[in-house]
Amino acid sequence: MAAGKKELLMLENFIGGQFLPCNSYIDSYDPSTGEVYCKVPNSGKEEIEAAVEAAREAFPAWSSRSPQERSLVLNRLADLVEQSLEELAQAESKDQGKTLTLARTMDIPRAAQNFRFFASAILHHVTECTQMDHLSCMHYTVRTPVGIAGLISPWNLPLYLLTWKIAPAIAAGNTVIAKPSELTSVTAWMLCKLLDKAGVPPGVINIVFGTGPRVGEALVSHPEVPLISFTGSQPTAERITQLSAPHCKKLSLELGGKNPAIIFEDANLEECIPATVRSSFANQGEICLCTSRIFVQRSIYSEFLKRFVEASRKWKVGIPSDPSANMGALISKAHLEKVRSYVMKARAEGAQILCGEGVDQLSLPLRNQAGYFMLPTVITDIKDESCCMKEEIFGPVTCVVPFDSEEEVIKRANSVKYGLAATVWSNNVGRTHRVAKKLQSGLVWTNCWLIRELNLPFGGMKSSGIGREGAKDSYDFFTEIKTITVKH
Numbered sequence: 001m002a003a004g005k006k007e008l009l010m011l012e013n014f015i016g017g018q019f020l021p022c023n024s025y026i027d028s029y030d031p032s033t034g035e036v037y038c039k040v041p042n043s044g045k046e047e048i049e050a051a052v053e054a055a056r057e058a059f060p061a062w063s064s065r066s067p068q069e070r071s072l073v074l075n076r077l078a079d080l081v082e083q084s085l086e087e088l089a090q091a092e093s094k095d096q097g098k099t100l101t102l103a104r105t106m107d108i109p110r111a112a113q114n115f116r117f118f119a120s121a122i123l124h125h126v127t128e129c130t131q132m133d134h135l136s137c138m139h140y141t142v143r144t145p146v147g148i149a150g151l152i153s154p155w156n157l158p159l160y161l162l163t164w165k166i167a168p169a170i171a172a173g174n175t176v177i178a179k180p181s182e183l184t185s186v187t188a189w190m191l192c193k194l195l196d197k198a199g200v201p202p203g204v205i206n207i208v209f210g211t212g213p214r215v216g217e218a219l220v221s222h223p224e225v226p227l228i229s230f231t232g233s234q235p236t237a238e239r240i241t242q243l244s245a246p247h248c249k250k251l252s253l254e255l256g257g258k259n260p261a262i263i264f265e266d267a268n269l270e271e272c273i274p275a276t277v278r279s280s281f282a283n284q285g286e287i288c289l290c291t292s293r294i295f296v297q298r299s300i301y302s303e304f305l306k307r308f309v310e311a312s313r314k315w316k317v318g319i320p321s322d323p324s325a326n327m328g329a330l331i332s333k334a335h336l337e338k339v340r341s342y343v344m345k346a347r348a349e350g351a352q353i354l355c356g357e358g359v360d361q362l363s364l365p366l367r368n369q370a371g372y373f374m375l376p377t378v379i380t381d382i383k384d385e386s387c388c389m390k391e392e393i394f395g396p397v398t399c400v401v402p403f404d405s406e407e408e409v410i411k412r413a414n415s416v417k418y419g420l421a422a423t424v425w426s427n428n429v430g431r432t433h434r435v436a437k438k439l440q441s442g443l444v445w446t447n448c449w450l451i452r453e454l455n456l457p458f459g460g461m462k463s464s465g466i467g468r469e470g471a472k473d474s475y476d477f478f479t480e481i482k483t484i485t486v487k488h
Contacts, residue, residue, distance in 0.1 A: 009038040011185055013047055013209055014192035016054030017202025022047065026182055026211065031097030031329035032320050034370035038095070040185045043210035048177070048218040051206040055148040055175040056224065058203025063145045063173035067122045070171055074119035077198040081112040081163075084194065088159065088187055093320040095186040096158060097329035097372065098283050100321050111163040111187075117454050118167040121471040138486050143479040145173035146250065150225040152216060152240075153188075154232045155181035155331050156286040156394075162188055165229045168474035170204060177206045177225065179216055183331055185209045212236060223247055227478070230254070231288075234463055252467035252477050254459055256392040257288050257420030260413040262403075262435065263304060265297040267425035271447065273304070277311045279423060279449040281376045284330050285339075285396040288464075289421045289443070289450060293389055294400040295409050301402040305380065308400065309354045312376045319368050329372045330395060336372040339395030342388050343377055346399075351382040356396070390416055406435065414440045419461030423449050442468070 012019040022041030030037045041047070062070075081088065088111070089103040098107070129140040151165040162180055169176045180188040188207050195205055208215055216236075220228055221243040227250040230240055237253045244251055261276055279291040296304045318325030330336045343357045353359050356377030364373060379399045382388055389399055403409040413422060422441040426432050436444040442460040445451065452458070457468035467477060 006037070008036065009186065011038065011040050011189045011209055013041050013043055013051075014189070014195075014205075014207045015047065015051045016057075016206065017196065019192070020047075020050075022209075028095070028183065028185065029332065030094055030371075031331055032094070032368050032371040032373075034333065034372065038186060040182050041209040043208045043215040045218040047208050047210075048215060048222055051177045051208050052148060052222055052224050054203035054206055055177055058201055059145075059147060059175045062170070062175055062201060062204050065173070067171070070173065071119040071122055073199045074115045074122075074167060074171055077194060077200065078112045078115035078119065080194040080198055081108065081115065081191070084190070085109070085112075088190060091186045091190060092159060092184075093328070095184045096155065097320060097331055099318075099325050099328045101323060101325070102283060102328075107157055107160045111159040113454075114160070114163040114167045117471070118171040118474070121168075121455075121475065122171040125472075125475055136488055138488065140484055140486075142482050142484060143172075143475070144482065146227045146478060146480055147174060148225045148227075149174045149176045149478060150219045150222070150228045151176055151178040152212075152219070152228065152230045152232065153178065153180050155183040156283060156288070158184040159187040159191065161231050162191070164469065165231075166205060168469075169229070169478050170200075172475060172478040174227075174478055175204050175206075177208060177219055179208055179210070179219055182209065182211050212239075217243060220244060220249075221247075226250060228252070229477070237465070250477065252469065253465045254288070254467075254469065255420075255463060255465040256394070256418055257290075257460060257464055258293060258390065258392055258416045258418040259289060259291050259421045259423070259441070260293045260295060260439075261291040261423040262409050262413060262425065263294065263296045263300070264406075264424075264426040264428070264431065265299045266427045267300070268427060268447070269300070269304065269307065272425045273307050273311050275449050276308065276423075276425075277315055277376075280398040281312070281315050281327055281396045282450075284327050284374070285376075285398075286331065286394055288394075290394075291423060291449070292393060292398050293413070294398055295403045295413065296400060298402045298404055305354070305400055309378050312378050313355050313360065315376045317362060317373055317375055319365060319371075327376065327396060329368075330374060331372070333372055335395070336374060339374060339393055339397060342391075342393045342395075342397060343379070346379045346382055346386065346388045349382065349386055351386070351388070351399075352380050354378045354380055384412055384415060392418065406431065410435060410438045414438075417463040420464035421445070421460070
């Protein structure tokens with residue numbers, strides 16, 4: 001670093017096993033200070049063409065390797081991510097705004113686990129076979145890689161969700177072109193430095209940086225990319241669907257949520273309150289699985305609200321490197337303004353803001369005053385029809401409302417266009433099963449939150465997406481199935 005002047009980090013695209021400069025760049029900001037600290041390639045069609053060529057060339061050799069050989073490469077990659085854990089965690093926290101603690105304990109360990117999980121899963125898939133003796137026929141299935149996979153990952157869990165796509169895609173024998181969010185590209189670039197050492201052949205993983213309208217559209221509309229896996233917002237997913245339609249591409253779309261927590265009067269509040277604070281505000285509320293509508297049975301509503309607001313006020317907002325911070329900075333100035341605007345709309349509708357934005361004072365060090373920080377905010381006295389109860393806010397804002405009956409709360413929980421995740425708090429086992437079955441959600445947690453079993457399907461209903469991810473589901477998505485009949 002030059003004395004008195006900070007040098008900007010310059011990222012490069014990774015195509016065909018090489019780092020390549022770009023002719024134009026975009027600024028990337030440190031969310032905790034609001035300062036530009038990094039330059040990200042502003043790639044377009046030209047870079048996608050180069051990546052497609054590299055992926056096409058690498059495909060025959062990579063796809064003909066055995067699952068065991070590919071598994072070894074994924075395990076080596078997992079080892080290298082683990083060995084670089086601290087360096088990757090520091091970079092993820094600085095780039096995304098999340099606390100260093102969360103990056104160390106969740107994001108980077110999970111990135112390594114993604115490679116290790118699919119390194120194992122790829123060894124255990126079986127195909128089907130049936131006999132038709134009366135016709136002297138045998139039928140069996142084979143699965144083959146699809147080809148070049150286009151992978152588009154979001155800014156909230158950058159390396160965690162990028163590797164959740166790369167790992168199953170390459171394990172199944174595909175080559176990939178990945179586009180991370182232009183807001184959080186650093187750990188993807190760092191991952192590229194580990195690929196050669198792990199034994200990933202040139203062209204198997206290509207990472208092209210830039211914006212959705214330029215490089216994202218070029219990737220999605222390319223006729224030689226038959227498959228797109230996307231995690232992000234619904235409007236972007238609509239655009240991807242339009243661009244993919246002429247080519248009949250395979251699509252996996254993991255979109256937003258407006259996730260309810262339903263708290264019955266027999267819930268264990270000692271466990272429920274800290275877990276619901278975490279499910280509302282973890283990662284600054286920037287997780288598609290975060291709780292943003294809390295329905296509390298009327299008999300315990302007042303007690304829950306009092307204790308929940310007290311606990312939310314203790315959820316510390318601080319600079320990401322502060323080990324005592326529970327929450328860091330939001331991703332960008334524009335996003336912070338959007339999240340704040342929902343609180344303003346709620347206030348204008350007559351709702352009460354019990355803590356957080358506009359109520360409590362946020363104290364930050366001088367150099368972080370221009371950072372994108374916001375306090376955990378709890379809204380009450382709000383109607384189900386309010387935009388704060390209908391639209392995904394994707395920030396540290398949650399609404400708490402009372403309910404009377406089981407039937408009523410199920411109807412209200414299901415009244416939004418999304419259907420990603422829900423949590424149910426009750427000590428009545430029959431009720432938890434009954435309510436879980438009736439909720440229009442791809443995932444339902446009862447008496448817990450964000451405990452994941454990677455073998456099982458992950459994904460949402462309604463406007464929360466198309467398709468599922470997980471051991472079997474990801475394998476099915478990243479392969480084509482063929483039925484073969486042999487007469488003997």
